[in-house]
Amino acid sequence: MTIPNFHGTVLTSADEGYDDARGGFQLAGWHRPELVAVASSASDVAAAVRYAATRDAAGRGLPVAVQNTGHGTPVPADGGLLIDVSGLTGVTVDPGSRTARAEAGARWRDVVREAAPHGLAGANGSAPSVGVVSYLLGGGISILGRTAGHASDHVRAIEVVTADGAERRVTAGSDPDLFWALRGGRANFGVVTAVEFDLFPLKRLYGGGLYFDAEHVPAVLATYREWSASVPDEMNSSVALVPLPDLPTVPAPLRGRHVAHVRIAYLGDADAGERLVAPLRGVAPRLVDNVREMPYSEIGSIHNEPDVPMGYHTTHALVGELPQHAVDALLRLTGPGGSDAPRIMEIRHLGGAMAKAPAVPSAVGHRDAAYFVAFLSPLAGGATADGVREFHDRLDAVVAPWKLGHALTFLYGTNATVENVRAAYEPDAYQRLVALKREYDPSNLFRLNHNIPPA
Template sequence: MTTSEGIARPVAADSSRAPGPAPTGPTAPPGPSGLAAPSGPSGLAAPSGPSGLAGLLRGRGLRRGQDDFAVELDGFNLITEHDPDLIAVVADAADVRAAVAYAAARELPIAVQATGHGPSNPADRGLLISTRKLRGVTIDPLARSARAEGGVQWYEVVQAAAEYGLAPLSGSSPLTGVTGYTLGGGLGLLARRYGYAADLVTAVEVVTADGRAHRATADRDTDLFWALRGGTGNFGVVTALEFGLVPVARLYGGGLFFPGDAAADVLHAWRVWTGSVPDELTSSFALLRLPDIEAVPDFLRGRLTAHIRIAHLGSADSGADLVAPLRAAAPLVVDTLAEIPYTRSGEIHTDPIEPMPYHARSLMLRELDETAADGLLALAGPGADCIDLVVELRQLGGALGRPAPVPNAVDHRDAAFALSTVSLPDGRPPLVVDGMAPWGTGRRLLNLLASPDTAHLARTGYEPATYARLADVKARVDPKNLFRFNHNIPPLAQPARPL
């Protein structure tokens, strides 16, 4: 089908699958550890040898060298080259349990991939579980909630929710996977009004390293539920998420594009302006250096451009009044701001739609004063020795600075701005991110880290106490660190509490 953004993609929602959790066996109430007794068998008997995996699955089990093996490795970010021994293209949650149990019985490390937007450690041998065929989407308009299986992309939820005048806390790209984005926190277009995507998650269906299925909620598997929402993919294979939706059908959104030589005027105008805008307005400032190729619009090709991205929950008139100081900051090249349905929200950032190799790096900033803005301009503005495709500042604050309704592992709520860069794999160090360290909190948003050279930075995504608690939960659900091909949090040698 074709989305409203004009992006040709697979069928959006699989209505043939019944909603609700994966089939499970009897369960016991939560114990003192905060991890409930999981459902399902402790392991699944499997034929020996790699070929035995295929016989366990409704989907496909592939060995290195088989047809389609290389095709199944591809993700959106081509910088990470996976090299597993086996691939399980799972068809349902039962397949996930079987694949994980198969790997656990042989102590094979496990990688998980849906869309491949934010890879870090490449799979080195072991098993890669592809969840891309888990595409069921269910909307409950009365509860204002959604259930999305592990391979769903945001455009599928956006379209399904829009039928009821609702929207998810999706990100800048409609092609990003719901699961990976949300497990990393999820900094989206409506973030200052509604918080991180992880903040609205109400249930996580996950298969842990022993092959057992859990349905973690605020009342069951509470430690696991806390860790999954912000702890990325360290704790198992998520087969489905349930999360709240917000009453948004339309917004005032789009972009203001300015010539690169006006970058200083535009950045300083935006910096001052962010100090007075309401939580209903989420915005970012970006410096674009896009290549001179046909895939890039003419006015952006081969030149430096300053780009302000706007998502305002209000009328076109109120939005126009709010952004008037920005429109007056410098002569405009292109102005796309308009009242649009949320189904067109992918037009705000205009993220790429074709796979490509890239580094993504980030740093949380405690402030953006005049000196910090000048520092960024020296690193990435006109005349700078910068070749990053995108250097972006996202305003935080608002709901992002408040605790989640149910506590989770998303930290850095005291940061004022999020700095991120996207660059081609040219071997250069992250000069912009490193150069802005004097204004940084020392923390990073893991959603905005991608490529193997960021894999060691997982610890910087959290405060020390949060990281220690995540490592403790890891020790209780994945003591052998089978799920290690990610921004890895190694398990504590001795967990604080047994299962």
């Protein structure tokens, strides 16, 4: 099987390498594309899009999906053309202009590696293994977000192949509408081959994790809620309730315990950070406390999320507020001694710079959200997405009264419905996205994604 002017590898289900190319970080729901086009350059991406757009004699297209790491697969690319961009891994940093350019296959760890030696940082998320481009196009809730703002606000230029197969370099000056739509509308408007974005000076930060044992979880959550409402924009934090397995891979003090893990990323000096964190430390003795002054290059250790592929089901909400009685209800379901369902709950503190209007407007919505609340059920040991769905419905119902909508970057799998995608935007922004989709992709060639149908 060949695609005209395509110099990478084209795979069908009969070919060796097909399973590797279609697989990814999320193990619960592999897609079965008709073809996988493993791109070796931006012009390969353009050739694949042109092929998909006009594949049969009747001019009917083959729907296009894109994949880098597979951390955030929205809908299965069944029957479509999956463009695998994971081989385009180039990252360059220009310390003079404090910018980086990342190709479509780059991950945040690649940016950290290139930027940190220059004392520079990007608005990365919690996991260094996540892809840069998809995160930036989806809004990007950064681990430094209260200080740095939405990651997508730092994008300066986007290299993209649009549905007509053209390779374009899109900026606020060249194509204001498309630039607005791509930052938030993501894969709906094309396959992005590289992004240029701002970096900011950051050598060291005061960060790490405070781990508390099960008996202290209610007090930790109550203190965290009040404390987070009082901290300056330089303080970035979250808390997760995690039942940890009794395995040698887990640090000995945490093994087999249901912990509250408070994560800190303070962009100020260590003394001020220590004073700010003192009320949290005062709640109870910590099982592990590794909050300290650290180089930016170690930022991935703050959340310390696993980077081995796994199956999981998640739901989440961006909320305008989170009253104590809602926290209490969540605790009864997700805390120690709660449901038997496999569950992790995370609350991230938003606001600060994330609430400010960006210098160049984008489609990203819900800037007024105060917290991001997420639920994750690992699908191991026989647990299935269908099996945990009813439990997630109950969790979602608890936060529903304060829900503003969704964050596109965290809509995966069966949650990436047209309705949930719509709820990632303000209503007028969604209408503008639909109109621009009609202009740039009227046949909805790019529909195997967080789809915004053109009609």
